[in-house]
Amino acid sequence: MKLDTKIIHGGVFGDPHTGAVSVPIYQVSTYKQVRVNEHKGYEYSRTGNPTREALEKLIADLENGVRGFAFASGMAAIHTVLSLFHQGDHIIVGDDVYGGTFRIVEQVMRNHGIQYTFVDTSDLAQVESAITFNTKAILMETPTNPLLKVTDIRALSSLCQQNDLLLIVDNTFLTPYWQNPLDHGADIVVHSATKYLGGHSDVVAGLVVVNDQQLGERIHFLQNAIGGVLGPQDSWLLIRGIKTLGLRMKQHESNAMTIAHWLVEHPKVKKTYYPGLSSHPGHQLAARQARGFGGIISFDVGSRQAVDRLLENVRYFILAESLGAVESLISTPPRMTHASIPAERREELGITDGLVRISVGLEDVEDLIGDLSNALDF
Numbered sequence: 001m002k003l004d005t006k007i008i009h010g011g012v013f014g015d016p017h018t019g020a021v022s023v024p025i026y027q028v029s030t031y032k033q034v035r036v037n038e039h040k041g042y043e044y045s046r047t048g049n050p051t052r053e054a055l056e057k058l059i060a061d062l063e064n065g066v067r068g069f070a071f072a073s074g075m076a077a078i079h080t081v082l083s084l085f086h087q088g089d090h091i092i093v094g095d096d097v098y099g100g101t102f103r104i105v106e107q108v109m110r111n112h113g114i115q116y117t118f119v120d121t122s123d124l125a126q127v128e129s130a131i132t133f134n135t136k137a138i139l140m141e142t143p144t145n146p147l148l149k150v151t152d153i154r155a156l157s158s159l160c161q162q163n164d165l166l167l168i169v170d171n172t173f174l175t176p177y178w179q180n181p182l183d184h185g186a187d188i189v190v191h192s193a194t195k196y197l198g199g200h201s202d203v204v205a206g207l208v209v210v211n212d213q214q215l216g217e218r219i220h221f222l223q224n225a226i227g228g229v230l231g232p233q234d235s236w237l238l239i240r241g242i243k244t245l246g247l248r249m250k251q252h253e254s255n256a257m258t259i260a261h262w263l264v265e266h267p268k269v270k271k272t273y274y275p276g277l278s279s280h281p282g283h284q285l286a287a288r289q290a291r292g293f294g295g296i297i298s299f300d301v302g303s304r305q306a307v308d309r310l311l312e313n314v315r316y317f318i319l320a321e322s323l324g325a326v327e328s329l330i331s332t333p334p335r336m337t338h339a340s341i342p343a344e345r346r347e348e349l350g351i352t353d354g355l356v357r358i359s360v361g362l363e364d365v366e367d368l369i370g371d372l373s374n375a376l377d378f
């Protein structure tokens, strides 16, 4: 089955009982048992719900994994995965991961006795030298947020195999439409499905996929034990969003590519970060391990004042956190998504005060360029 077909026919198709072509919303908490512990596969909706299960099968199919899990948010998904580890374990984390990931690691999991080292995962030598006797996993994003650095998943996966570590990849930015980390040797894929998978700024959700049944059992145990599951209504919304994932991702990318090339030429733009540009340091690698470059662009306009002028004068780009929606969004990472990272650390990472990140939506690209052009010249 080709990818565009799998998006429509993967997972569970419709409802076998009625022929409905859309999976029903099973708005239910508990299920009748015939006798004690004798039931039809469902006993309580935290443990399993048919609508959520349809979504979980779909994402497992799209990521070429064996088992998927749906959570109430991307952070709930990440929290559940991090709960695989114990006091005294050490985890290597990408140094420009999503701000919320940085926060849960620094301010929640660290208090539970789990140790972390932040490294630039695009530099294999740095990763290798961070491995210690108690290292259990590597958690990374590629491309990263907001600087769009690209990490070689296969190279990191070999390193993980040699050292008996789990490789966890946050695939939110590219989605399974453009990139399948499990195919390159990752053990666990996590998603904030709030972004491209949902795609319409109307649902908060997280997903996890594994390609090993035993690991799947452990994640299922944690999903049920911790309980941060996605409700049936939101599961259904996500299934609906995913049906147009292919169409959307293609258009996001086409618009982003046009805008990135335009930004590079703009005199007020100091630097443009987009893996689809041949000038981007990760371009070759991105082209090799993914089928597309995505719809996120970061660029530097030089100062906080210039950022404010731009943000105040755009019309179609909506000033908002988040990304991956049909509408174009604009933000300034140092004061928004990455504000929880200390200032000196941000400076080290290159998340400068003049940095702007856009999530290119599905509007007409000429309108989007006109909008940026106006606001930059203001």
Ligand SMILES: *Cc1c(COP(=O)(O)O)cnc(C)c1O
Residues within 6 Å of the ligand: 073, 074, 075, 076, 098, 100, 101, 141, 145, 170, 172, 173, 191, 192, 193, 194, 195, 204, 205, 206
């Ligand atoms: C948004 C995001 C998250 C967190 O997901 P929520 O759904 O907001 O909880 C995690 N990772 C990445 C890369 C994200 O963009």
